[in-house]
Amino acid sequence: MAPDAAPPGRRRRPDRVAAVVVCLPGLEALVAAELEALGIRSRPAGTGALAARLTDRQLYDANVRLATATRILVEAGELTARTFASLEERIDAVELAPYLDRSRPVRFRITSHRSKLHHTGAIEERLRRLLALGPPPGAADARGTDPAQLVVVRVDRDRLTVRVDSSGAPLHHRGWRGPAGKAPLRETLAAAALAAVGWTPDQALVDPFAGSGTIPIEAARRAAGIAPGADRPFALERWPSFAPGTWASVQAAVRDDRADEGEAPVAPIVARDRDAGAVAAMTENAARAGVAPRIDVGEGSVSALVAPDGPPGWIISNPPWGGRLAAGRAGDVRDVYARLGHVVADRFPGWGLALLVPDVRLAHAAGLRGEPVWRSRAGSTPVHLMARPPG
Numbered sequence: 450m451a452p453d454a455a456p457p458g459r460r461r462r463p464d465r466v467a468a469v470v471v472c473l474p475g476l477e478a479l480v481a482a483e484l485e486a487l488g489i490r491s492r493p494a495g496t497g498a499l500a501a502r503l504t505d506r507q508l509y510d511a512n513v514r515l516a517t518a519t520r521i522l523v524e525a526g527e528l529t530a531r532t533f534a535s536l537e538e539r540i541d542a543v544e545l546a547p548y549l550d551r552s553r554p555v556r557f558r559i560t561s562h563r564s565k566l567h568h569t570g571a572i573e574e575r576l577r578r579l580l581a582l583g584p585p586p587g588a589a590d591a592r593g594t595d596p597a598q599l600v601v602v603r604v605d606r607d608r609l610t611v612r613v614d615s616s617g618a619p620l621h622h623r624g625w626r627g628p629a630g631k632a633p634l635r636e637t638l639a640a641a642a643l644a645a646v647g648w649t650p651d652q653a654l655v656d657p658f659a660g661s662g663t664i665p666i667e668a669a670r671r672a673a674g675i676a677p678g679a680d681r682p683f684a685l686e687r688w689p690s691f692a693p694g695t696w697a698s699v700q701a702a703v704r705d706d707r708a709d710e711g712e713a714p715v716a717p718i719v720a721r722d723r724d725a726g727a728v729a730a731m732t733e734n735a736a737r738a739g740v741a742p743r744i745d746v747g748e749g750s751v752s753a754l755v756a757p758d759g760p761p762g763w764i765i766s767n768p769p770w771g772g773r774l775a776a777g778r779a780g781d782v783r784d785v786y787a788r789l790g791h792v793v794a795d796r797f798p799g800w801g802l803a804l805l806v807p808d809v810r811l812a813h814a815a816g817l818r819g820e821p822v823w824r825s826r827a828g829s830t831p832v833h834l835m836a837r838p839p840g
């Protein structure tokens with residue numbers, strides 16, 4: 450037998466796997482651009498999804514380096530079934546062996562549309578039995594930083610597709626977050642704001658409502674050449690098909706890109722918040738993220754905000770919203786935006802302004818006009834990016 454041939458009875462894994470890169474709705478174009486920068490061609494695959502064919506190296510690279518994607522699923526098989534009997538007959542089309550660490554529980558996420566097999570509980574029960582997967586995980590194994598292996602099943606017009614999650618915890622878990630603050634922004638949305646406005650590390654960045662520090666930390670890590678997933682584990686590391694040599698070479702490239710922790714930043718990154726608890730949280734998070742020396746953290750209200758020395762850059766922020774609006778105190782919140790608008794007009798001539806808001810009318814109160822750069826949604830909360838470039 451040739452050294453690279455599969456053992457009898459086992460199919461040889463193809464050189465490339467069909468993958469779906471999942472993201473928040475509205476971020477597809479940003480994820481496609483990131484993939485392209487990694488040399489990976491993708492095509493749209495519906496809302497919040499891009500399809501691509503990936504080598505092992507590309508799969509590892511994409512998991513570690515994508516800043517705006519949520520997870521990467523790998524296709525493990527596809528079949529047509531209108532009854533459980535035909536599902537049973539054709540189950541050989543699903544090849545989970547390369548992906549499942551048998552010591553870990555498996556959790557399913559199943560959707561079914563326009564199909565005879567529509568009861569997702571019954572589909573899961575059948576798949577568990579046919580694929581010898583054991584019982585569902587307990588609540589503790591379902592989420593967190595080291596969740597059970599996720600298998601995503603989509604049944605559409607009787608076509609059943611089984612995909613295995615290669616990421617583990619969603620990719621917005623960068624591995625540095627300690628204190629969450631009051632309303633932390635997802636790291637993927639912070640990255641999507643930085644990418645969409647075209648911020649580069651040679652431009653100054655100010656976040657007057659920094660909370661737990663997500664936007665300045667995301668920016669500082671980019672400036673320091675730290676790949677988004679450099680400090681976290683991935684589900685694929687436990688797969689039987691895991692290629693340690695390829696992984697080591699991806700990790701070595703990631704380490705090479707990383708600047709020394711003490712290296713001085715090229716342009717200032719300023720993070721302010723009026724809440725002492727938020728300042729303590731962002732200070733701890735910046736240290737955990739390895740970028741404390743790169744961020745000028747301080748306590749202060751937006752009314753006291755002043756521009757750092759040097760050429761104009763960007764104010765990028767996620768000002769207060771959510772609960773207070775829902776509680777009918779929209780006026781209070783709009784006042785904060787109006788104050789920000791005045792501060793920017795008076796003290797930040799020539800600076801760009803980008804705000805992440807649930808309602809574009811809040812951004813209007815800060816003087817931003819026009820259409821959102823992108824519209825997304827985190828859970829049930831809409832998030833719009835409104836921006837005006839420097840100049």
Ligand SMILES: C[S@@+](CC[C@H](N)C(=O)[O-])C[C@H]1O[C@@H](n2cnc3c(N)ncnc32)[C@H](O)[C@@H]1O
Pocket residue numbers: 629630631632633634635657658659660661662663664721722723724727749750751752767768769770785
């Ligand atoms: C939506 S949170 C920001 C969350 C942040 N992006 C994160 O990821 O943690 C808004 C922040 O604005 C702060 N804030 C509210 N009013 C402020 C004001 N007038 N000046 C400065 N900060 C203020 C709050 O303390 C809160 O931390």
